[in-house]
Structure formats: C-alpha cells, structure tokens
Amino acid sequence: MLLALDWTQLAQQIVIGLASGGVWATLAVALVLIYRSTGVINFAQGEMAMFSTFIAWSLVHHGLSYWGAFALTVVISFAGGIAVERTVIRPVERAPVLTVVIVTLGLFFLVNGAARWIWSPETRSLPNAFSTRPIDVAGVAFSIQDLGTIAVALAAVGLLWLFYRFTKLGLASRAAALNPEASRLVGVRVSWMLALGWGLAAAMGAVSGMLTAPALASFDQNLMQPVLLYAFAGAVLGGIDSPLGAVAGSLLLGVLINLLGTYVDWIGGELRLPVALAVILGVLLVRPAGLFGRPVERRV
C-alpha cells in the first residue's frame, strides 16, 4: 500500500492539515493563556471567538475591507476580553476551580444567546481573505488560502511570543501567573495581569474565528464549537501549560486527523473526532502531562 502512495496528494493533505491545525493553534494558545493564569479551561473561548467573528462580519457588511475589519476586530476583542474578565470572572477569582469552570459554561450560553439575539440565527459568509487560486511549489499545487492561513496563524502566535518574551509587561504577566504572591510583593498588579491575559486570549480567539469563517461557504452561531474541541484536544496533546506545546499539538492533530480521514476509509468524516481523541488518550496514558508539558510536582 505504501508503494502506491501519491506523494503529491500526501503533501497537499499535509498542508491542508497544517492549515486547520494552525487555526486550532490560535484558539489553543488562547486556552493555554487563560489556563496558565487562572487554572481553568475557558469553555466560552470558542463562543467569544464566534462573537468576534460576527463583529468582523458587521464591519465588512458596513463597507470595510477584510483586513481592515480584521485589525479592528482584534482590538475590539482585546477590550471585550478584558471587560468580560472584570465583570464575570473577577467576582469568583477566589472561588473553587469548578465554580469558575461553571461560570465559563454560563458564559458559553450567554455569549451564544447574545450573538443569536443581536445577529438573528441566519447563515452568513465572509469574503475570502486570500486568493482562491492555487500556487505551484516544487511541482505540487497548494491553495494560497491554506498557506496564507498557516502564515497568519503562526504570525499571531509569534507576535504573542515576542510580547511575553521581550516586553516588561509580558514579563510581569508571566511572573503573575507563576507566583502571584511574590509578584504582588515586587509591585505587579496581579489582578490586572489576569485581565490582560483574558484580553489577549480573546484577541487570539478573534484571529482564529476570522480565519475559520472565510474558509466555509457559510457559517452561523455554532461556527466555533468544533474548533474549540479540536483546540482543547490540541492544547492537551501538547501540554496544557505550554503555549509552544499547544501550537505543536494543534498542528500535529490537524495533520493527523486529515491524513486519517483521507487514507483510512473506515474512519471517513464521521469518526474523525472520536479517533483523534482516542489517539490523544493513548498519548496521555504514556505521557500524562502531554507531549511538551512539565509533570506537575506537588508539595504534600
């Protein structure tokens, strides 16, 4: 069977997988950002991203170009993320972890309901961000859209990394996540660092949503629910406390799912998700902290 492999098709399928993996990676990084600072998975992350996408749709609808709307939406989402943290998460900051998890589940219903309230539940579409014509690389035709999606996703993650690595604010945020008490002692405003994390996560989610929507012929308010599942899976695969792990995990998952769906008939479209989750479970049983995560050490 291996001999009959069509290398052109394989390369194309890998790139398609990387493109979907890249979109998941941006949302996965958003999940990791909030997990590192708050210790919970934000179940509303996908819905917040969907809300951002609808904002972008409104802006495009009012005459902005795709990229103009893109930039403006990222800024609005950043502010929105901070606002959500201040109003909804702040009051339960000291509550048990599961309480915060349930609050994010409530936020899931709230945001989804609000989006259907404001924009009424009809299907919509966003213009294509990239040219739909194929490009020829070393004799293999790739779609520009896929390559562009990968580039934008990686650029967004890269910018975020630069921010955390090279700015004083980024350093303060990392310190606040790592050791809140000590950071407070040296003058970091820990609570606001959490809000900043939520803002950046919302902005990353917006990127993810705006890359997801144009690739679909039409979308509605349930746009980001599957993406959230894959992003969650990718983040856990890479190690939920490691942003780079989340990116690598999501890309790996994207390629894996696409290849499995293409080459194993029995899996087809329907069983893609269960099979991918089973693979992840297998990985976790061997490495319980994910591929790139650090094992958790606890003091008794």
Add this chain to the structure above:
Amino acid sequence: MRSRALGIVVWLTTAAAAVLAYLLMPSFVSDFHSRGLAEAGAYFVAIIGLNLLTGYTGQISLGHGALMAIGGYTTAWLMVHEHWRDVWTIPLAGLAAGLVGFLIGLPALRLSGLYLALATFAFAVSMPSLLKKFSGITGGGQGLRPIEEAPLQITGLSGTVTILGHSVTQNDFLYYLSWGLGLVGFVIAWLLVRGRVGRTLRAVRDSEVAAASAGIGLARTKTLVFALSGVYAGVAGALVAIQTEIVSPLSFTFVLSIVILVGAVVGGLGSLPGMVLGALFIEYLPDISTRVSQKPGVPDFVYGVAIILVMILLPTGAGGLLKRLARPLTTRLYLRP
C-alpha cells in the same frame, strides 16, 4: 445525652418530611408538572452519582451524559429485542453503565485534573458518532423506539398504573418511579459518605499522597467510585429512556454531560441535600428562561446569566447555603451542655 436525643428527633423529622413530600407531591401539582418533576428525578439520580465522584472524591467527569447513554440504550435494547418490561431493565442498565464507568476509571488512575476532564469529555463527544456507527445494535441515527417497537413493555401506556391498589396516571407513576429511585440512591450515598468510605473518598480528594500513606488503595478507590457513579448514571439514563420512550444519539449529546455538571455544582459539591435543588435548577431554568422572551437567543442568554449569577452569589452552591442556614441548629446539637 439530651442533645443526642434532639439530634435524632431532628433527623427523623427531616426524613419523615422528605418522604411525606415525596408521597404527596402529585396531589399538589398538575399532571403536566408531574412529568417535569419526573425528568428532574432522573437528573437527581445522575447528579448524586456525579457528586460522589467529583464532590467527594475530586475526580472531574465531563462524560456522565455518555454513561447515561449506556443506561438508556441498555433499557431500550432490552425492551425492543428481549421484550423486557421497562421497569425491570433498570438494574441491568445500572450494571452496564457501572461496568463502562469502571473502564473509564482505569485511565483515571494515570490522569488527573484537566487531563481526566479531557478524557471523559472525549468519551462524551464521541458517544453520538459511536452510536451512529454501530447502527446494528443502536438503530443508528434513528435510535431505538420502544414506543413503536415494543409498546406492550411500557408501563402505563394505557394512561393509568396501579401501584399497591392505588390507581395513578402515567406521569404520576413516572414521578414516583424517578424520585423513588432518587430517594434510594440518596440514602445509599448518604450511608456511604457518612462513614469510613466517605472519609476514604475525602482523603483521596484532599491529598492523594497523604491518603496513600494512610494505607488507602488509590487505584481501588478511584475505579470503584467511577463504577458506582456509573451505576447512578446508568439508572438515570434508563429513567430518561423510560420517560421519553425513544432513545437516539441526540438524547445524549455532550451538552447533557455539561448540564449534569452544572446541576452538581449549583447544588453544591460535597453536599447531598443540595442535589435536589441542583436537579430542579437544571430542569426548570430552561423553561423559565424561555418564558422571559421567545426571541431567538434570549432564552440562552438568560440561562447563561442565571448560571453566572448563582455562581457569583453562591460560590459553594446551594449545599453551602443550606449548611450555613442549618449551622445555628447543628452547632447547638454538638455543644456539650
């Protein structure tokens, strides 16, 4: 001595009031509301099971909806293919889901916290597509339809059911069945958590290392609690199947798992009486939010706002509130004269 007698009196009064409320409820509410209460009863059973697992033992499960699916499909399958009476399928449904719960508990030995949440969540998300894939047993996307394929096995399809010489409507029967099993499940759970077993579970929750060094077998405890919790979920799933008379992959999506978790946390993890309120909360909140406005999206919006508000106002759930309200009474009981 006197305070001990007082304590017994308080407990007996509470228990008697609960049983009386259970027996008399259908006389006070309409037939339609008995049906709603019956659904809440099924949630109640599932939530108690989840509370044993998450509240007392500290193992998060986002997959209880899938365990309920196992129970529901067992019931429907036995009715359609083996022509069992619906009520008699319940024990087997509980056992089947308990077995699956035990199997899910095995990876739980290596995973903790979020990773366990993902594993159980994966199970819940995969369940509908698995049910569709193995259509030979499960009827695929159509599901199993006892109402059409085995109507003779449904208790009370003619409209009335006779229990111990009393004739009650089908909805009242479903209410008595669900909350009756709920009461039994409650008492079993209460007997478990108040004694040695409860201390073992809480020890595992609070510190695994300390529990292990005190001689508790972590692997045994965790898998057994998963299995027990699965039995509760299976019974709840069987109740859902008996009430709806049709099971399909859509009856048990991952949203159900999340709703069950919301019920357990709103009810108050680590508190059993709070679970009644948790079950009523998840049963009636969607109704109430639909009543606010029928506009698309508004019910979900109200639902979300209500969940967030409850969590902000009662971070430890209704159970925490009950404990605080009862404190003046209970502290009196424990004070030496």
